[in-house]
Amino acid sequence: MAPQPPLLTMSGITKSFPGVRALDGVDLEVQAGEVHCLLGQNGAGKSTLIKVLAGAHQPDSGEITWRGERVTLGSPVAAMRLGIATIYQELDLIEGLSVAENVFLGHEPTSAGFVVRGSAARTATAELLKRLGHSEIDPTTLVGELSAAQQQIVSMARALSHEVRLIVMDEPSAALDPEEVDNLFRIVGDLTADGVAVIYISHRLEEIRRIGDRVTVLKEGRSVAGGLPAESTPTDEVVALMTGRNVEYVFPERPKGGFAEGREPVLKVEGLTRRGEFAPVDLELRPGEIVGLAGLVGSGRSEILETIYGARKPDGGRVLVDGTPLRPGSVRAAVRAGIGLAPEERKAQGLLMLESVSSNVSVSTLSRFARAGWLDRRAERAAAHQAVRELSLRPDNPDAAIRTLSGGNQQKAVLARWLLRGCKVLLLDEPTRGVDIGARAELYAVIRRLADEGLAVLLVSSEVPEVLGLADRVLVLREGSVVHTADARELDEHRVLDLVMEGSLTP
Amino acid sequence: MTQPATAAQQEAPTSAAKSAGEQESSRRPGLRWDVRTLSLLGVLAVLVAVGGITAPDQFLATSNLQLVLTQASVIGVVTVGMTFVITSGGIDLSVGAMVALASVWATTVATQEFGFAGILFTAVIVGVGCGLVNGLLIAYGRMVPFIATLAMLASARGLALQITDGSTQVVTVPSVLDLGARDAYILGIPPLVLIFAAVTVIGWLLLNRTTFGRRTVAVGGNAEAARLAGIDVRRQRLYLYLLSGLCCGIAAFMLIVLSGSGQNTNGNLYELDAIAAAIIGGTLLSGGRGTIIGSVLGVLVFTTITNIFALNNLETAVQQIAKGAIIVAAVLVQRRSMRGGDA
Numbered sequence: 001m002a003p004q005p006p007l008l009t010m011s012g013i014t015k016s017f018p019g020v021r022a023l024d025g026v027d028l029e030v031q032a033g034e035v036h037c038l039l040g041q042n043g044a045g046k047s048t049l050i051k052v053l054a055g056a057h058q059p060d061s062g063e064i065t066w067r068g069e070r071v072t073l074g075s076p077v078a079a080m081r082l083g084i085a086t087i088y089q090e091l092d093l094i095e096g097l098s099v100a101e102n103v104f105l106g107h108e109p110t111s112a113g114f115v116v117r118g119s120a121a122r123t124a125t126a127e128l129l130k131r132l133g134h135s136e137i138d139p140t141t142l143v144g145e146l147s148a149a150q151q152q153i154v155s156m157a158r159a160l161s162h163e164v165r166l167i168v169m170d171e172p173s174a175a176l177d178p179e180e181v182d183n184l185f186r187i188v189g190d191l192t193a194d195g196v197a198v199i200y201i202s203h204r205l206e207e208i209r210r211i212g213d214r215v216t217v218l219k220e221g222r223s224v225a226g227g228l229p230a231e232s233t234p235t236d237e238v239v240a241l242m243t244g245r246n247v248e249y250v251f252p253e254r255p256k257g258g259f260a261e262g263r264e265p266v267l268k269v270e271g272l273t274r275r276g277e278f279a280p281v282d283l284e285l286r287p288g289e290i291v292g293l294a295g296l297v298g299s300g301r302s303e304i305l306e307t308i309y310g311a312r313k314p315d316g317g318r319v320l321v322d323g324t325p326l327r328p329g330s331v332r333a334a335v336r337a338g339i340g341l342a343p344e345e346r347k348a349q350g351l352l353m354l355e356s357v358s359s360n361v362s363v364s365t366l367s368r369f370a371r372a373g374w375l376d377r378r379a380e381r382a383a384a385h386q387a388v389r390e391l392s393l394r395p396d397n398p399d400a401a402i403r404t405l406s407g408g409n410q411q412k413a414v415l416a417r418w419l420l421r422g423c424k425v426l427l428l429d430e431p432t433r434g435v436d437i438g439a440r441a442e443l444y445a446v447i448r449r450l451a452d453e454g455l456a457v458l459l460v461s462s463e464v465p466e467v468l469g470l471a472d473r474v475l476v477l478r479e480g481s482v483v484h485t486a487d488a489r490e491l492d493e494h495r496v497l498d499l500v501m502e503g504s505l506t507p
Numbered sequence: 508m509t510q511p512a513t514a515a516q517q518e519a520p521t522s523a524a525k526s527a528g529e530q531e532s533s534r535r536p537g538l539r540w541d542v543r544t545l546s547l548l549g550v551l552a553v554l555v556a557v558g559g560i561t562a563p564d565q566f567l568a569t570s571n572l573q574l575v576l577t578q579a580s581v582i583g584v585v586t587v588g589m590t591f592v593i594t595s596g597g598i599d600l601s602v603g604a605m606v607a608l609a610s611v612w613a614t615t616v617a618t619q620e621f622g623f624a625g626i627l628f629t630a631v632i633v634g635v636g637c638g639l640v641n642g643l644l645i646a647y648g649r650m651v652p653f654i655a656t657l658a659m660l661a662s663a664r665g666l667a668l669q670i671t672d673g674s675t676q677v678v679t680v681p682s683v684l685d686l687g688a689r690d691a692y693i694l695g696i697p698p699l700v701l702i703f704a705a706v707t708v709i710g711w712l713l714l715n716r717t718t719f720g721r722r723t724v725a726v727g728g729n730a731e732a733a734r735l736a737g738i739d740v741r742r743q744r745l746y747l748y749l750l751s752g753l754c755c756g757i758a759a760f761m762l763i764v765l766s767g768s769g770q771n772t773n774g775n776l777y778e779l780d781a782i783a784a785a786i787i788g789g790t791l792l793s794g795g796r797g798t799i800i801g802s803v804l805g806v807l808v809f810t811t812i813t814n815i816f817a818l819n820n821l822e823t824a825v826q827q828i829a830k831g832a833i834i835v836a837a838v839l840v841q842r843r844s845m846r847g848g849d850a
Contacts, residue, residue: 056735077737092735094728096795097721105725106737114717158736 005068007032007197008053008166013062014221015048022048023059024221030166033195035188037208037230040218041242041406041436046201047089049218050168053199054086055079067165080107085159089170089201089434090347093151093158095144100125102143103158128157133183148175149297156187167191168199173207174433177296178497185211203436205235217241242438250441251469252448255288263287264322266456267339267425269308271317277303278480280317285425285456290447292459292471292488295500300480301460302344305427308458309341310334321425335364340418342411344429344460350414351402358384358398361416387416391446408432408439415446426450428459432466444470464493476500543789546840547804554811562818570689571814573697579810580703581761582780583803587710588754589781590802592747594714596727596794597652599751601641601659602781606774608663609633609759614676614769623682626763631756637663638752642745656748660778667771676769687764699761706757711799723747727794783830784809787837808833 008030015023023045030036040046051057053064055073064071066082073079079086093102100122101108109120125139134153137146143154152175159167169188173181188198188211202208208215212230216223217238225241267285272278278300285291293301306312308319313329320326321337343349352360361384362369369380385398393405393412402413411431418426431447432440447470451457461467467474468488476484476499484499558566565571585602592599612618613630621628637659644655678684685691686698693701714720722743725733734740755774762773786792787808788801809830816826 054735075737076735080737086735088735092729092732094725094732094795096728096791097724101721101724105721105733108718108721110718114719116716116718116721118716 004032006030006065007067009063009065010049010053011063011065013049013052013059013064015052015057015059021221023052026062026218026221026223027226028216028223029227030197030199032165032197033192034213035192035198035200035211035230037212037215038199038201038218039208039215039238039242041438044218044242044436045221046218047170048221050086050088050170050199050201053079053084053168055084077106080162083163083165084168085162085164085166086168087152087155087159087170087172089174093143093154096142098140098142099129099137099146099154099157100139102154103128103139103161105158107162124161125157128160129153131160132156132187147298149177149180152176152180164191164196166197166199168201170201171203171434172200173202173204175297177298181207205238242436250444252445254448254472255452266322267308267458268320268323269317270320272304272307272314272319273316274303274307274312275315277312278307278477279482281482283458283475285458287424287454287456288451289473290451290457290459290471292461292467292474293477294461294464294467294474294496295477297462299477299500301462301477302429304477305341305429305458305460308334309339309427311341335421335423338422338424339427340364340421340423340425341427342414342418342429342431344433346407346410346414346434351410353403355402356398357388357393357400357402357405357413360402360413361387361398361420364417365421383420384416387420388413390419391416392442406436406439407434408436408443411435411443412446415450419450423455425456425458428457430461431459432461432463464496468493468496543798544800544804547788547801547808547837550837551804551808551811554808554815558811558815558818561815565818566815571818573700575807575810575814576700576703577697577765578814579806580697580699581758581765582777582784582810583703583806584706584754584758584761585774585777586781586784586802586806587706587799588751589778590710590785590788590790590797590799591714591723592652592751593782593785593790593792594727594794594797595723595744595747596730597645597744597747598656598782598792599641599748600653600656600778601637601663602751602755603774603777604660604663604667605634605637605752605755606759606762606777607667607771608637608670609756610762610769610773611667611670611676611771612769613759614678614763615670616676619678619680622680626678626680626683627760630760630763631753634752634754634756634759635749636752637755638749639745641752642748645748646741646744652748664771667773671769671771673771678763678767678769683764684767687767699764702757702761706754707799707803714797714799719743719746724795724797727791727797729795780806780809783834787834805837 006029008028010026010028013023013026014021026045026049028049038046038049048057052059053073055076055078058074064073071082094105097105100118103125104121109117109124111117122139126135129135129137129139132153134150137150137153143151146154152172172184176184188200191198200208200212208230215228215230215233215238217225217228219242263286265284265286269281269283271280271282273280281304283291293304295301303312307314310326310329310331310333318325318328321339324337326337327333347353352363358381362380366375369376369383381398388398389396391412393409393416402410405413428447432443435443447457459467459471468491471488474486474488474491474496475482476496478500585606589599589602609630612633613626618625618629641656641659644650645652648655691698714723722733722738725736725738726740726743730740759773763769784805785802788798788803788805790797790802812829812833813826816829
């Protein structure tokens with residue numbers, strides 16, 4: 001191939017928000033037809049960078065060159081006109097509109113400039129979905145009725161509905177099953193074969209090895225390395241660049257001598273079931289024990305957790321805490337009995353995003369700081385501070401706005417909430433989603449320490465190594481049924497994957 | 508370079524087109540929407556039955572039914588505009604005040620000199636002007652719609668009082684009065700009802716068949732996603748309040764025709780009636796879903812109740828209590844039916 005100017009060059013990009021310097025000199029160079037991976041911890045500036053690229057944020061300084069010409073990306077429309085499409089991590093679809101309406105939102109095929117030609121949009125959408133290998137999605141279905149994985153496909157169809165030269169994918173595999181990820185990679189391969197460039201953001205290094213061509217690493221708003229070969233750069237080197245130190249998936253040690261053995265179970269689940277979601281589940285959780293639920297997306301993992309917590313009403317069975325049955329379908333009863341949940345969608349279900357760390361931590365314990373309805377704010381703040389400090393949350397400031405914290409620290413705030421309440425059973429749904437590698441090890445250590453202090457933990461994660469590394473016992477779920485229960489040390493990733501996909505161990 | 512979009516559009520094989528057509532017939536949201544509409548139609552049927560039983564001679568008389576429809580027309584036009592605003596996640600509390608201001612401004616002696624056209628033009632322009640102020644404050648001044656339109660409610664009503672000094676401005680233009688006469692029919696239908704019908708049809712098309720409607724739903728469903736999709740969210744918001752103002756201008760004109768006068772007390776509490784009608788019709792107060800047909804049915808339900816109560820000589824107080832109960836009941840019933848639909 002004759003030497004060509006890069007498709008995209010960004011140089012010296014800076015962007016500040018009140019109080020935060022999100023980008024502090026980023027350089028990025030992307031060639032046509034390559035998969036360029038963007039790596040970096042949470043808060044490294046990846047999201048801000050792609051929003052600049054999408055025209056949603058304006059950089060304070062720096063240059064953007066597109067196919068050899070300097071450009072300004074003044075609005076999302078400007079970026080789209082050039083052929084830059086972005087698939088955001090937080091799915092940016094409108095639930096009340098149909099698939100086709102979402103795909104062509106903002107650039108609907110029209111007659112007379114404003115009358116939408118619905119059938120044209122539906123036909124084109126069906127074509128795009130077929131190309132993406134998902135012709136089973138009906139273009140007229142409301143997006144709100146689709147699964148997360150299907151919504152991901154719709155986002156991708158939307159990106160492809162433009163004339164694209166560059167697609168930015170922000171953690172596209174986070175909500176996907178392994179099979180879906182294969183499909184995603186096939187699509188990425190097709191795109192690059194056509195000369196489209198892909199900027200691919202993922203926390204999963206093995207994915208980057210599989211499909212990436214080159215890697216740019218961001219750290220604290222700066223690009224610390226650009227254009228590394230994705231296949232041959234050693235993991236240690238990449239991680240070292242991201243963190244400034246060498247970190248691996250480090251799991252805390254399990255307590256010796258089986259701390260939990262011989263103790264009475266604090267949580268008992270008997271025949272709990274919800275039709276169409278999961279078959280009757282039996283489960284015992286002892287103080288000091290971490291039990292993991294492993295399974296694919298849609299295997300009923302989160303549903304089981306939410307049903308134990310009372311957020312969903314069971315069709316049968318019961319949940320007992322210290323031998324006392326809970327009123328089914330009542331979160332209040334569960335919380336009173338000492339159950340806490342760190343939900344999967346941290347921002348949507350777990351946190352008051354406009355509030356301070358302190359308010360977020362104390363929200364489940366407010367009555368403790370109140371006299372006749374008056375809040376003793378000093379006591380509230382002090383208690384929250386204490387809980388926050390125990391979990392070494394950073395910044396060590398209960399007045400910080402929760403939205404300014406990184407994913408890992410936000411998760412710690414959720415844990416601090418339950419710690420402050422003094423709960424006995426902690427339900428963790430994807431506790432490390434959106435948490436970067438460095439912060440994960442710390443979060444694992446915190447969870448293990450809480451267990452060592454006598455908490456019973458039920459953990460759901462789509463990352464098998466996480467379940468195996470952190471939990472003492474593992475229940476493997478497949479299509480709503482527990483297919484296997486074992487000591488975590490007796491299982492390995494391969495066996496678990498066999499179980500979740502086949503339902504039995506292959507000999 | 509690839510051109511996926513154009514390629515997909517051009518290829519459009521007939522088989523795919525056909526399957527898209529088949530899929531449409533089994534569209535589930537459409538079914539759910541039908542349940543909602545049918546239940547409202549059911550309520551309306553029950554009300555008509557109640558009316559027919561409690562006041563058999565009067566209620567079903569053609570003249571009474573025409574009266575009900577005429578009364579529904581004015582608030583109905585306001586509700587169509589309100590439906591758009593609510594669908595976009597906004598609210599317009601100033602509709603009643605805008606109707607009042609437009610109706611008095613359009614009936615001043617000076618305006619009446621320009622005859623029919625002068626009155627119509629002034630009413631519409633005043634409505635649009637108020638809507639423009641609302642829209643600019645909300646879209647570009649970043650004011651919360653509740654506050655901006657609350658301020659407009661207060662000031663527009665104040666200005667209406669200022670103009671009239673509390674007196675009723677009688678219309679002396681014959682062509683306007685003729686339009687509101689009891690025996691004025693076009694194709695056997697009172698002209699105001701025709702206006703309402705036209706506004707409804709245009710509103711339905713605008714919401715369901717145009718980019719404008721699609722953008723309205725998108726802004727209400729997820730404003731940030733809409734922005735990232737390349738929609739000019741602010742301009743869309745501005746247009747929506749303009750539209751609401753326009754509807755109020757038209758409604759003011761209809762009210763002038765109906766009453767033969769302009770008063771500063773016109774359109775009192777229209778905001779509540781319009782919001783209530785839209786909500787019981789099935790438009791989400793949080794935005795992201797709206798239905799013009801539902802809103803129109805909501806208006807008809809309310810107007811019919813008022814009429815039945817009046818025919819049975821029940822007090823206004825009782826009417827209002829009944830209205831409140833109906834709002835609560837309608838929303839509760841819809842919640843249940845939605846949950847049933849999801850399961």
